[in-house]
Amino acid sequence: MKGNILLDHGEGGTATFQLIKEVFLKHLGEPEVLEDAAILNMKGKIAFTTDSFVVRPLFFPGGDLGKLAVTGTVNDLAVMGAKPLYISAGFILEEGLDISVLDDIVASMAETAHTAGVKVVTGDTKVVRKGDIDLMFVNTSGIGQINHEISLSSKSCKPGDSVLVSGTIGEHGIAVMLEREGFEIQGSFKSDCQTLEKLTDSLLESAPDTRCMRDPTRGGLATTLVEITSASKTGMILYNDRIPIRAPVKAACDLLGLDPLYVPCEGRFVAVVPADETESALKAMKSHKDGQFSVKIGQITNDHKGVNLITEIGGIRPIVALHGVQFPRIC
Secondary structure, eight states, rough: SSSSSSGGTTTSHHHHHHHHIIIIHHHHOSOOOOSSOOOOOOHHHHHHHEEEEESSSETTTTHHHHHHHHHHHHHHHHTOOEEEEEEEEEEETTTTHHHHHHHHHHHHHHHHHHHHHHHEEEEEEEEOOOTTSSSSSEEEEEEOOOEEEEEEEEGGGOOOOOOOSSSSOOOHHHHEEEHTTTTOOOOOOOOOOOOOOHHHHHHHHOOOTTOEEEEEOTTHHHHHHHHHHHHHTTEEEEEEEOOOOOOOHHHHHHTTTTOOGGGSSSSOEEEEEGGGGHHHHHHHTTSSGGTTOOOEEEEEEEESEEEEEEETSEEEEOOOOOOSSSSTTTE
16 A cells, blocks of 8 residues: 555544554454454453553664564563463554554564464554654554463562573663664664564463563663562562673663663563472473573562662662663653
C-alpha cells in the first residue's frame, strides 16, 4: 500500500478498512472473526500486562518500534513465569506518516511475534493531526498462561540468595541514543532487543525455587535491583567487576557521562535464586545463545537495607533508584 496516513484512515470508514486489510492483516494474519474483541480459550492462572512504546528513532541498530513492542510485552509475561500467548496492538499514527514505514513496523512486529510463538489477536488504529505526536506510538497488552506452581515475587527474596543477570547490560539504550543523536563513536553498537521466553523457561526448569525475575528496562539494572530489595525488605551486595558490560558500551557511557547501571536493556533479565540452585540455573541459562554471558553479580543479604556495590578497590558505593530523565523516548 502506497501513500501517506490521512485523517480518513482513523475514521472507521473505507480508508480504515483498506489500511487494516493491506497493512495489518497482510502481516499479522486474519483472525477467525474480525469483531470488536478477540475470544480466547484459556483455563487456570494467567498473567496480563500492558505497555506503551514511544521510541525515537523508529528504526535503530538491532530493532525497531514493532520488534520492541512485541519484545517488551513478551518479556513482561516471561519474567512472571508465564508462557506468552496473545497480544493486542493499538497504533496512534501521525497524519502524513509514510505508509511504507508503518508497513515495515507491522512486518517486524509479525516476525517477532511468530518467533516468540505469540499471536496478535486484536488491535486498534487512531490517526491524529500532524504535529500532535512524533510519527507513531504503539500500545500493547499481553496475556500468558502460567502452567506451574511457582509463585514469583520480589517479596520472596531471602538472605543468601544469588543475584543473576542474563547477559551484558546497557546495549539497548546506548544503541538508540547514538542512532538518535548521530554520534560517531567507534565500536559495534546494537540493541539487545530480543524475547526471553525460552531462556526464562530453562531457568525455571533448572531452578524450581527461583524467587523472582525482572527485566531491567527503564531505569536500567540499578533501579530494578533497588526495587527488588525495597519489595523484599532486604539488602543486596553487588560486585562491580562481575557486572557484564561490553567495552564499547562502557566507553560510550564514559564519553557521554552516563552510568551503564542505569542504561535501559530490552533483552536481559535479572533473577534471584536460592544459593543451592545457582550453579544449575547458570548452566541452563548459558546453554542458550542469548544467555551465554549469564553470571552471578551479587547476593541478597540481611546485613543492611538497599543495594551496595563493591568497587574494584574494595570501596562501597550505595546504589539508588534513577532520579530524573536520562534517556527520553527510549522504549
